[in-house]
Amino acid sequence: MTFLLPAFLFFIFTTPQLMAALNDANAMKIPNRIPLLAFAGFLLMVPLTWSGFPVLFEHLTVGLVLFAAGFAMFAFGWMGGGDAKLLAATAFWFTWPDVFLYMIYTALFGGVLTLFVMVGRQYIPVRVLTTQWAQTMFRDETKIPYGLALAAGAILTLPKSAIFQAALGM
Structure with a gap:
């Protein structure tokens, strides 16, 4: 039964x-x-993984701080609006140590993704781009689908996060 909640x-x-x-x-x-x-999922999991009001306050603080950071990055044109919203919604799931790890993983995946897309845009001939995702990824010269990096960073961070450890009963 202990594996069901995690x-x-x-x-x-x-x-x-x-x-x-x-x-x-x-x-x-x-x-x-x-x-x-993603945010609704967090609200659903809070009572199931309850760790007290100080931990809840930390989750809320992390989420609101990253919401503000994402909004600022969107305002400066450094990040898309969907990416900023995903960043904020995901951040609510994490505490400060978790979000540090999340940012590291996301930055690493984001760097690899950006290099992949930039090299692909430079060297993949347009006639080879036959699928929708390849057309989208390699033809638009101004955007990077950073949601991929955000998702990868989040999924790698989750098993080490405080909320997941609480679900495990640790």
């Missing part, structure tokens, strides 16, 4: 992350319902 939490967390990655790869957009689903 498995449920993993499903509730990763589903919107994977949806965001797929939408961003195929259309360079993350629909509003996806970050809302």
Whole structure:
């Protein structure tokens, strides 16, 4: 029975992350319902993994700080609106040590993704781009589907996070 809560939490967390990655790869957009689903999942899991008001306050603080940071990055044109919303919704799931790890993983994946897309845009002939995601990824010279990096960073961070450890009973 002890594996049910962590498995449920993993499903509730990763589903919107994977949806965001797929939408961003195929259309360079993350629909509003996806970050809302991620945030709703957090609200669902809080009572199931209750660790007290100080931990809840930390989760809320992390989420609000990253919401402000994402909004600022969007305002400066450094990040898309869907990416900023996904960043904020995902951040609510994490405490400060978790979010540090999340930023490291996301930056690493983001760097690899950016290099991949830039090299692909330079060297892949247009006639080879036959799928929708390849057309989207390599033809638009101004955007990077950073939702892929955000999702990968989040999914790798989750097993080490405080909320997941609480679900495990640790």
